[in-house]
Amino acid sequence: MQRKLSSATIAALLTTAICSMPNAAFAHDEKEKPAGSHQEMAMPGMEHSIHASPATIKVQISTAPGELIAGKEIPALLTLTDAQGQPVTFDNLQTAHTKKIHLLIIDESLTDYHHEHPVPTGKPGEYSFTFRPKNGGNYIVFADLLPIATGKQEYAKTEVEVKGDKKPLNESAGITAMVDGYRFDLSAEGGNTLRAGEAKLIKVKVTKPDGQPADILEPVMGAFAHGVGFPSDRSSVVHVHPMGVEPEKESERGGPDLSFHLIPEKEGYMKFYVQVQIDGRDRFAGFGFKVEKEEPETAPAMATTTSHLSDEQTKFLNQYESIHSALAADDFTAVKKAAQGMTSLNEEQKMAARKIAASDSIKSAREAFKPLSAEAVKVVSHESGYFVMACPMVENGKWIQTTNKVSNPYLGGAMPTCGSVVK
Numbered sequence: 001m002q003r004k005l006s007s008a009t010i011a012a013l014l015t016t017a018i019c020s021m022p023n024a025a026f027a028h029d030e031k032e033k034p035a036g037s038h039q040e041m042a043m044p045g046m047e048h049s050i051h052a053s054p055a056t057i058k059v060q061i062s063t064a065p066g067e068l069i070a071g072k073e074i075p076a077l078l079t080l081t082d083a084q085g086q087p088v089t090f091d092n093l094q095t096a097h098t099k100k101i102h103l104l105i106i107d108e109s110l111t112d113y114h115h116e117h118p119v120p121t122g123k124p125g126e127y128s129f130t131f132r133p134k135n136g137g138n139y140i141v142f143a144d145l146l147p148i149a150t151g152k153q154e155y156a157k158t159e160v161e162v163k164g165d166k167k168p169l170n171e172s173a174g175i176t177a178m179v180d181g182y183r184f185d186l187s188a189e190g191g192n193t194l195r196a197g198e199a200k201l202i203k204v205k206v207t208k209p210d211g212q213p214a215d216i217l218e219p220v221m222g223a224f225a226h227g228v229g230f231p232s233d234r235s236s237v238v239h240v241h242p243m244g245v246e247p248e249k250e251s252e253r254g255g256p257d258l259s260f261h262l263i264p265e266k267e268g269y270m271k272f273y274v275q276v277q278i279d280g281r282d283r284f285a286g287f288g289f290k291v292e293k294e295e296p297e298t299a300p301a302m303a304t305t306t307s308h309l310s311d312e313q314t315k316f317l318n319q320y321e322s323i324h325s326a327l328a329a330d331d332f333t334a335v336k337k338a339a340q341g342m343t344s345l346n347e348e349q350k351m352a353a354r355k356i357a358a359s360d361s362i363k364s365a366r367e368a369f370k371p372l373s374a375e376a377v378k379v380v381s382h383e384s385g386y387f388v389m390a391c392p393m394v395e396n397g398k399w400i401q402t403t404n405k406v407s408n409p410y411l412g413g414a415m416p417t418c419g420s421v422v423k
Contacts (some may be wrong), residue, residue, distance in 0.1 A: 103116040220275065224242055261336065
C-alpha cells in the first residue's frame with residue numbers, strides 16, 4: 001500500500017468539515033444529521049459540503065445612501081432571488097450551522113472579517129443585518145446558503161464598496177494572535193508549510209489573559225470554534241470545524257486545544273480566522289499562511305508480473321470502481337446499472353452488489369457500498385497501486401481508489417474531497 005499524507009491520524013481522528021467554493025461570478029447591482037456532526041443539512045445520504053455547488057441564488061446588498069462608511073455601524077438589506085427572479089424566502093432554505101443564512105464578509109487587506117446572520121424583514125426574499133467595516137474599499141460578501149430546491153450547499157457572492165481609507169493586502173504570516181488579552185498559538189503537523197489540495201492538521205491553543213488554559217470556549221453555531229480561510233484574491237472560502245466531540249448543550253465548554261483538518265484550495269497567501277465565543281462574545285483570531293503549489297497526483301502503479309491479482313479480481317475491482325465513480329458523481333442510475341452487472345468473487349460481495357442494485361435511493365446504495373468496500377480492501381491488501389481512503393464524517397466510511405486524489409463516494413458532489421489516505 002502507498003501512503004500520501006504524513007500522518008494517518010488525520011483520517012483516524014477527523015470529525016470536521018470543510019467548505020470550499022470554486023471561482024464564482026459576482027451577483028452584483030435539515031434532512032438526516034451526520035453522525036458526529038451538528039449540521040442540519042439536506043444531503044444525499046450524509047452531506048456537509050466541502051466544495052460548494054455552483055450558486056443558483058442571486059445576492060444583492062443595499063444600504064441607505066451615504067451609509068457605507070468605514071468605522072460606522074451599517075444597517076443593510078440582503079435580497080435573495082432565484083434564477084427566475086423570484087424571491088428566496090426562509091421557507092426555501094434549510095438550516096446549516098444552526099442558521100439559514102450566513103454572510104462571510106472580508107475586506108481587501110484580509111484583516112477585517114465579519115460573520116453575520118441576516119433575519120427576515122417581512123418582505124419575501126429580503127433580510128436585514130448590520131456590520132461595522134473597519135476599512136474603506138472593496139468588501140467581498142459570501143452568502144452561505146442551503147436551498148431546499150437543490151439540497152446542496154452553495155456560496156453566492158457579491159461585493160460592496162465602503163468609503164474610507166483603503167488598506168493594501170497584508171500578507172503577514174503569523175502563527176500567534178492576541179485578541180482581547182486571549183492568546184491563540186497555531187502549529188501545523190509536519191511544519192507550517194501548507195500545500196494546495198493537500199490535507200494538513202492545524203492545531204490552535206487558546207490561553208487566558210492570566211496565562212491559564214482557556215477551557216471556557218462556549219458553543220457557537222453548534223461547534224466550539226469555526227475556522228474560515230480566504231486566498232489573497234478572495235475568490236473562494238474555506239470553512240472548517242474543529243475535530244472532536246461537538247457540543248450538544250449550551251452549558252458545555254471546550255478548549256483550550258482546537259484541531260482543524262485544512263485543505264487549501266490554491267497556492268499563494270491564505271488568511272485563516274478562528275472564531276470562538278467566550279463570555280457570550282465572539283473573538284476572531286487571524287493567522288497567515290503561504291500555500292505552496294499542489295503536487296502532481298500520484299499515478300497508480302502499473303500492473304507487473306509480480307501482481308497478486310487474478311483476472312477475476314481485476315474484473316471485480318474494475319466494476320467496483322464503476323460503482324465508486326457513480327456514487328461520487330451522485331449518479332444513482334449509473335450506480336444501480338453498475339451493481340446489476342457486477343461479477344462477484346464470493347457470497348459477501350454478491351450480497352453487497354445485490355443490495356446496491358436493489359436500492360431505492362442513493363442513500364441506501366451508499367450504505368450498501370460499505371460492505372462492498374470492505375471486500376475490495378481485502379482484495380488489494382497486498383497490492384501496490386491502490387489507496388485505501390477513509391471519510392471521518394461517515395461511520396465505517398472506507399473505500400479504495402487508484403489515485404491519491406480523494407473522490408468521496410459517500411458524500412458525493414457536496415463533499416467530494418472529505419477524507420484522506422489511510423493505507
